[in-house]
Amino acid sequence: MRTRAPSLRRLSLRARLLLIGVAGVAVALALGSAALYGVLVVTVNHTIDAEARASAADVVALVDSGRLSSPIPVAGAQVVQVVDGSGRVVSASVNADRLTPLLRPAELRQALAGQTTEVPGARAGVNGPLRVVAVRAGPAATPVSVVVALQVGDVTQSQRVLLRTLVLTYPLLLLVLAAIAWRVIGSALRPVEELRAGAERISGSGHDERLPVPASADEIHALALTLNTMLDRLDAARERQRGFVADAAHELRSPLASMRTQLEVAERLGEGGELPAELLVDVARLTRLVEDLLLLARVDSSVAPPQQDAFDVVALLTEVADRYAGSRVPVSVAPGAGPVPVRGDREELRRALTNLVDNAVRHARSRVLLAATAPAGATVLTVTDDGPGIPEALRENVFERFTRLDDARDRDAGGTGLGLAIVRELVRRSGGTVRLLDADPPPGLRVEVRFPHAR
Structure with missing residues (x-):
């Protein structure tokens, strides 16, 4: 089974902006590098051709004036030949072959037509390719061709080095730009993250706080x-x-x-x-x-936090259980539990436990059991009954205000629909959480109230 690549929508805004920006820069750099390389190659080749044509024009002037000498004087490493209509070398520079023409007949026709031609340097006894131009000279009855070639091995090697450099530095430059963009985008989005954190803090605390306003007027x-x-x-x-x-x-x-x-x-x-x-x-x-x-x-x-006192929650469970001595089903505290400390508002916790025990007594078949444990880093209170329980899909809904399940709608014995909502609010004020679980062993319901460990 094939797995699909994660959608861009699943990435963070910072990552998406980075991908879009780096992709745009990558395309721009690729186009810019190609344009730069192309312009440099065309410019260098045009300069070489212009130099060769200038030298050819000088030789043409010598031919037309009848002052062509042998060897032909040249500057630098230019290779010059004057070839007649039969393909014989009439005159040449010192470094040129006086017997074999530099260009084949077909190549000569292309060069005379204005096309620049590159031939192997071995024809002139040099290393690297030669870039050749050719022009006509002499009278129309006995025309000759002036062939001028320049060594371009160093130029070709320089072009290769430039191309290799562009190819190698391209990904490195992208990585550097991506790192810079990641920092810049993070700095630009930091006010947004501060707004999000402020909104989360406000929604979690319920206090009348306000979101931080950045100093920038944007x-x-x-x-x-x-x-x-x-x-x-x-x-x-x-x-x-x-x-x-x-x-x-x-x-x-x-x-x-x-x-x-x-x-x-x-x-x-x-x-x-x-x-x-x-x-x-x-x-x-x-x-x-x-x-x-x-x-x-x-x-x-209430904006002020509740009174935070440390006390033994087992003693509180015992007090709550004693209030239900004559209830429909017995309410007891699990035996063998030593002092278990908890930190919170004692009266608010008493009210929360009373609501939980009221619900448990209302729906239990034969018993209600209270317990307190102190696992690592927490204090856990449980209220367990052996009633019909609550389906898992409805366990979160019962904490909403005025929510009553179908089996609790008896107007004489049913609750007000606010008991568990009150429990959650009172427990939250002391920094705790409450959740509903299956009784162990079933059937039944176990309500777990968890507080941070009181030191």
Whole structure:
């Protein structure tokens, strides 16, 4: 089975920008290097041809004026021959062959047509190739051809060295540019990473912090200002929502207390038959709901961290278990556990454990077991029941507010739908986490509350 290459979308923005930039630079460097090499080759060849044609023009002038000498005087390492129409060498320079023409008949025709020709240097007894030009001279009745050749071995070798240098330095230059681009892109994206880290910190802490605004007056500066403005509006809306919930819950406490008192009096006096007892159940449930709403509103609006005290959590588990001495199923603490330290708000942790035990007692078949352990680097509290449990797909949903599963919808015995939400908020305030697991052995549910180890 073939595996597909990872998509560019899976790479970080920094990596994608680097790939795009390096690819563009690579294409530009390749085109620039090819253009540079081509221009240099054309320019050098044109210079050599111009020098050869200038020398040929001087020899043509000697032929036309009848002053052609033998040997032909030349400058440098030029090879000059004057060839008649029959292919015989009429005159030549000192370093040229006086018997064999430098160019074959076909090559001579191409050179006379204006094409520059390269031939092996062995024809003139030299190393390296020769670049040859040819022009016509003399009267029309007895024309001759002036052939001028220049050694280009050193030039060809220089061109090869240049090409090899370009090919070898190309990847090294790309690596250097990629390293520089990686640093530059990282510096340019550092404000974005600071915004991301600030947003994560704000979402994790819930405090009224704001994103850092970079000093540069660019798009990231404008983005940070816009996001901070949005956070201001969200905080204002959240405060209005918290205030509404707190005010509504507070205003409901007095009429509910009055209703409960009147129903209890009516029940005691025997008025209304069974109606007061039935209504008292609903009033008690509404009272619990109001108290839970007030607690959540208080936790949501609290900016100050909870009181952090170190205490023995096993003693707290024992206190909580003693409150359920007459409950539907027995609640016990696992035996043999020594003192287990934990750091947090004792009262908030007590409320969280009480909510967990309430849920466990409501759904357990025969028992509820509390335990505390201290593995390396953590303190773990567990509340285990042998009830029907919660499907794994729904375990995260039950921590949302007003979430109640189908088997907990009994209006008389069911909860308010806020118990586990309160547990998560209270545990989070003390730096802990809570999760739901399968009981061991099954069936049942095990709630695990984990805190950092208290030193």
